[in-house]
Amino acid sequence: MGFFDKFFNRDKKADLDKGIEKTKTTFIGKLTKAIAGRSTVDEEVLDELEQVLISSDVGLDTTVKIIERIEARVASDKYLGTEELNAILRSEIVNLLAENNTEDLDDYALPSGIKPYVIMVVGVNGVGKTTTIGKLAWQFKQNGLRVVMGAGDTFRAAAVDQLKIWADRVGCDFFSKGMQADPAAVAYETVQYALQNNCDVAIIDTAGRLHTKINLMQELGKIKRSTSKSLEGAPHEVLLVLDATTGQNAIEQAKHFTDATEVSALALTKLDGSAKGGVAIGISDQFKIPIKYIGVGEAIDKLQIFNKQAFVDALFEQ
Amino acid sequence: MFESLSDRLDVAFKALRGDNKLTELNIAESIKEIRRALVGADVNYKIAKEFTDKVKDKALGVDNVLKSVSPGQLMTKIVMDELVELMGGQAAGIDLSGKPTVVLIAGLQGSGKTTFSGKLAHHLKTKRNKKPLLVACDVYRPAAIDQLSTLAEQVGVPVYKEPGNNNPVAIALKAIESAKQQGQDVVIVDTAGRLAVDEEMMKEIANVKQAILPQEVLFVVDSMTGQDAVNTAKAFNDIIDFDGVVLTKLDGDTRGGAALSVKYTVGKPIKFVSTGEKMDTLDVFYPDRMAQRILGMGDIVSFVERAQEQFDEQEAKRIEKKLKKNKFDFDDFLSQINQIRKMGDIKSVLGMLPGVGKAMKDVDIDDSAFKRVEAMIQSMTPHERSNPDIMNMNRKKRIAMGSGRSLDEVNAFIRQFEQMRKMMHKIATNPSLMGMTGGGAGGMNKGFRR
Numbered sequence: 111m112g113f114f115d116k117f118f119n120r121d122k123k124a125d126l127d128k129g130i131e132k133t134k135t136t137f138i139g140k141l142t143k144a145i146a147g148r149s150t151v152d153e154e155v156l157d158e159l160e161q162v163l164i165s166s167d168v169g170l171d172t173t174v175k176i177i178e179r180i181e182a183r184v185a186s187d188k189y190l191g192t193e194e195l196n197a198i199l200r201s202e203i204v205n206l207l208a209e210n211n212t213e214d215l216d217d218y219a220l221p222s223g224i225k226p227y228v229i230m231v232v233g234v235n236g237v238g239k240t241t242t243i244g245k246l247a248w249q250f251k252q253n254g255l256r257v258v259m260g261a262g263d264t265f266r267a268a269a270v271d272q273l274k275i276w277a278d279r280v281g282c283d284f285f286s287k288g289m290q291a292d293p294a295a296v297a298y299e300t301v302q303y304a305l306q307n308n309c310d311v312a313i314i315d316t317a318g319r320l321h322t323k324i325n326l327m328q329e330l331g332k333i334k335r336s337t338s339k340s341l342e343g344a345p346h347e348v349l350l351v352l353d354a355t356t357g358q359n360a361i362e363q364a365k366h367f368t369d370a371t372e373v374s375a376l377a378l379t380k381l382d383g384s385a386k387g388g389v390a391i392g393i394s395d396q397f398k399i400p401i402k403y404i405g406v407g408e409a410i411d412k413l414q415i416f417n418k419q420a421f422v423d424a425l426f427e428q
Numbered sequence: 429m430f431e432s433l434s435d436r437l438d439v440a441f442k443a444l445r446g447d448n449k450l451t452e453l454n455i456a457e458s459i460k461e462i463r464r465a466l467v468g469a470d471v472n473y474k475i476a477k478e479f480t481d482k483v484k485d486k487a488l489g490v491d492n493v494l495k496s497v498s499p500g501q502l503m504t505k506i507v508m509d510e511l512v513e514l515m516g517g518q519a520a521g522i523d524l525s526g527k528p529t530v531v532l533i534a535g536l537q538g539s540g541k542t543t544f545s546g547k548l549a550h551h552l553k554t555k556r557n558k559k560p561l562l563v564a565c566d567v568y569r570p571a572a573i574d575q576l577s578t579l580a581e582q583v584g585v586p587v588y589k590e591p592g593n594n595n596p597v598a599i600a601l602k603a604i605e606s607a608k609q610q611g612q613d614v615v616i617v618d619t620a621g622r623l624a625v626d627e628e629m630m631k632e633i634a635n636v637k638q639a640i641l642p643q644e645v646l647f648v649v650d651s652m653t654g655q656d657a658v659n660t661a662k663a664f665n666d667i668i669d670f671d672g673v674v675l676t677k678l679d680g681d682t683r684g685g686a687a688l689s690v691k692y693t694v695g696k697p698i699k700f701v702s703t704g705e706k707m708d709t710l711d712v713f714y715p716d717r718m719a720q721r722i723l724g725m726g727d728i729v730s731f732v733e734r735a736q737e738q739f740d741e742q743e744a745k746r747i748e749k750k751l752k753k754n755k756f757d758f759d760d761f762l763s764q765i766n767q768i769r770k771m772g773d774i775k776s777v778l779g780m781l782p783g784v785g786k787a788m789k790d791v792d793i794d795d796s797a798f799k800r801v802e803a804m805i806q807s808m809t810p811h812e813r814s815n816p817d818i819m820n821m822n823r824k825k826r827i828a829m830g831s832g833r834s835l836d837e838v839n840a841f842i843r844q845f846e847q848m849r850k851m852m853h854k855i856a857t858n859p860s861l862m863g864m865t866g867g868g869a870g871g872m873n874k875g876f877r878r
Contacts, residue, residue: 164473167654170464235677235705236538236650240570266705267542267578268571275570320680353538357470357654359682380537382623389654408568 141196151190156181159199166388167357172395176202200426203391207418212400214417218249221346226258226304226312228337228344230297232330232367233351235318238379240269242351242405243313244276245413246377251280255310260300261286262293262333263317273315279410283309293317293329294336301340314345321366330370348373349402354381354389364397378416379405387425390416450487450499458503459484469683469722472658475692483510508719515688516715520672520697524556526643528607529614534633534668535648536660537621540676542572544648544702545618546579547710552614553585554708561612563603564589565596565636566620576618583707586612596620596632597639604640617642624663637668645670646699649690651678657686658693665694672699675713679703683722754853758805758813761845765798803831804841816845 141162148155156177163173179202184190190198220227229246233239240263247257259277261284263269270286277284285300297314304312316333319326337344350373352360367373376397381387381404390401401416459480466476486506523529531548533541545562552558562580564587566572573589580587588603600617607615619636622629637645647670649657664670673694675687678701687698698713747764750756805813807830812823819842828835 161473164467165655167656170468234652234680236540238538266575267546267582268574271574272569272571279570320677322679322681353650353652355536355654355656355660356650356652357657357682357686358468359470359652359680360654362681380623382625 141199148192151180151184151192151195155192155195159195163388167354167392168388169358169361169392169396172206172392175395176206176391196426200422203425204418204422206391207394207422210394210398210400212394212398214400215402215415217415218253220250220255220311224343224346226301226309226341226344227346228301228304228341229311229313229347229349230262230316230334230337230345230371231313231349231351232316232371232373233318234320234353234363235266237318237351237353237356238405239263239318239351240272240276240315241408242349242377242379242403242413243273243315244280245405245410246403247276247280247282247311247313248410249413250311251282256283256308257311257313258283258285258300258304258307258309260296260303260312260314262296262300262315264289264291264293264296265317269315269317283307294333297333298336298340301337301344305341312344321363321370327366327370330367334371347375349375349377350399351377351379352389352393354378354387354404356389360389360393361396364393364399368397368399373399375400375402377401377403377405377413382406382412387421390421394418450490450502452488454499455484455487455503458500462503462507465723466685466688469685469724470652470654470657470689471685471722472655472689472692475658475689479510479514479688479692483507486510504723507723508716511688511719511722512715515691515698515718520699520713522672522699523643524552524558524614528561528604528612529644530604530640530642531614531616531644531646532637532640532642532668533616533618533646533648533674534664534670535621535674536623536650537569539621539648539650540674540702541621541648542566542575542579542618543705544646544674544676544700544710545576545616546583547702547707548646548700549580549585549614549616550583550707551710552616553583558614559612560585560614560616561603561607561610562587563600563615563617565599565617567594567596567599568620572618572620579707586610596636600636600640624660630663630667634667644672646672646674647690647696648674648676649686651675651684651686651701652680652682653686655689657689661690661693665696670694670696672697674698674700674702676702679709683724684718685722687718688722751852752857754849756849756852757816758808758845762802762805762813765802800831800833800837801841804833804838807831816842816849 141159159180160173160177163176164170168176176199180195180198183198231239231243243259247259250257257280259273259282261270261273263273264287270289274284274286283303285296285303287296287299293316300312300314303309314333314337316330317326319330321327334345334348348371350364350367352363356363364373364376376393376399378390378393378401381390390404394401404414404416404421406412406414462483463476463480466479467473471479483503483506487503490502490506522531533545533548535541549560549562552560562576562585564573564576566576573591577587577589588599588606590599590602593599596619603617604615607613617636617640619633620629622633624630645668647661647664647668649661653660661673673687673690673696675684675698678684690696691698698715698718701711701713703709703711747756747760750760804827807827808823812818812827824838824842825835827833828838831838
């Protein structure tokens, strides 16, 4: 609990707990069931563990990695009781997340000296980009920052309206050139708007696109370049939004969006409905890009900063 | 991942070369490969296990008398047959008997319900000669009503909406009344996305269903969904007992194991697959194609079908002959370009080939490049076209002028053409060059670990 108190107030911890409740019940429940009645970690226990991890969308490669490490511990310690498995698994997962070498954020504070801080938000269709932008803008607003949203999804029906509603809810600035406008021009002008209106943050929405559509991925490159033209060094962050209910395809998405736009941060959404918080482990293992934010509910304040230790703690808390 | 399952299975069987029979011992490794393939495709772990157990029983019961069939091929066939059977079942049409027919659409957030609703309206209007009405019952998500209205306009179908009213039951009921009065014969009710764990929202959709008594309840599921597909499908099925499944976003590169998980868990047919953002990208479901996709074998059937539809066999033979003799010329090249173009966007065509799909993702093929090439070839004289070797600086200059391209571009194109001609000649005379695949299975003794 001490760890939590440091980073989360009670409400936030409750959200995280509730948000990944399903993960927890499946993860811990299955694991407990799997090792019930067994005293030592043997082949069969490892096989059960494998099933628990894969069923949580940790992914094949990462699962194998985790199990191999536990196998190694079993081999060196000669005897390993199942009662220790929980603790060992927990520490191995924390290690795996930490090897990523990415620092967790403490709060929503942005690096000082960059104004406007430009965030470009990308992802496949339906992952929750617009909602994440709304929640993120709200957090910045709470910190007293002036935020502008740029309506760069000019393709999907009513996408501009949707973002506008979020801007109104948050009470932040909104820049749009309407539907069908060139998204690169929207990005350029959103940054200009931010410069002229003394905004601290500019968050640029983009249309959802499947990572296999080369032309659309190139368009993202163009949007990014026009952002840089508008302000040197921008975008300061390219945020890839991933849906936590997505399976192994999340890895492909991360790969291709990174190739197209040098993704610098990840947001993992819909963690509240998924039994699969495990995807966070797989992604951290396979990518050196930090998970910055997690979405744990539909309300405007249900976006949290991802914290490895807190995440694993919540995962293992009985 | 996999080039093709049968390749991998053949490797798994190689250790026991000479043994052409399937035995408990020699299929153990390949069963693991199959399970690995399924889990890698996001098929639920438990389902993958049960499935492979079934395959194992089947395989042991088969007498492999065909010398020409390798054990790997045989296993692949057994797996395919099982998978197709599992995902097929009865032909799944959509019940349009109601007056009006009411279709309820449900699913998680972001699965593609609203887009699918628009596509279904378009499908029913254009293919089934129906007069659909779209109903905006997603009263929660910002601008969801506007989104449906925009799509309705795009497909030329009326939409029923009550902005400000946040009672989906009332909206749906009034919409049905309105449809009766206006003579619309299908009512498509789009609902808000909801999580299976959200009891309040699940109760709401149950209430909607109870009130409007739909002929069809369709559950929309993102084909990229992971292991949780099972839980979600089960929860929705328990509450709204849906009639069919819609798989969306299949135009991506997901292997779509969720399709199997859902079908296996709830036993409901997959009625539609959705493959793009345009309103006409809705398809019926082909179990065999899905099986191949899940196993990472490429959509060979679709490719072959599309190719057959468009491909002129005689033309292909003529060109093959020319390739062998290294007589492939610019005219042939032009005709090839036209053939490929007839089949659709080149990338999507090549992407359907097994093994190629993955490689192609990183290759940038610009369709407009074809236009430039065509312009250059069309600026050549007939003599030049059939005799690529006579090309010289004067001719190139003239071609550049004629096609409006730079001399550099003409040079580059002719160089590429020469390289391609050499390559194709090699392949045509030695087809085995095409079939190179890499990778080995490696021994796994337990689970998926090596």
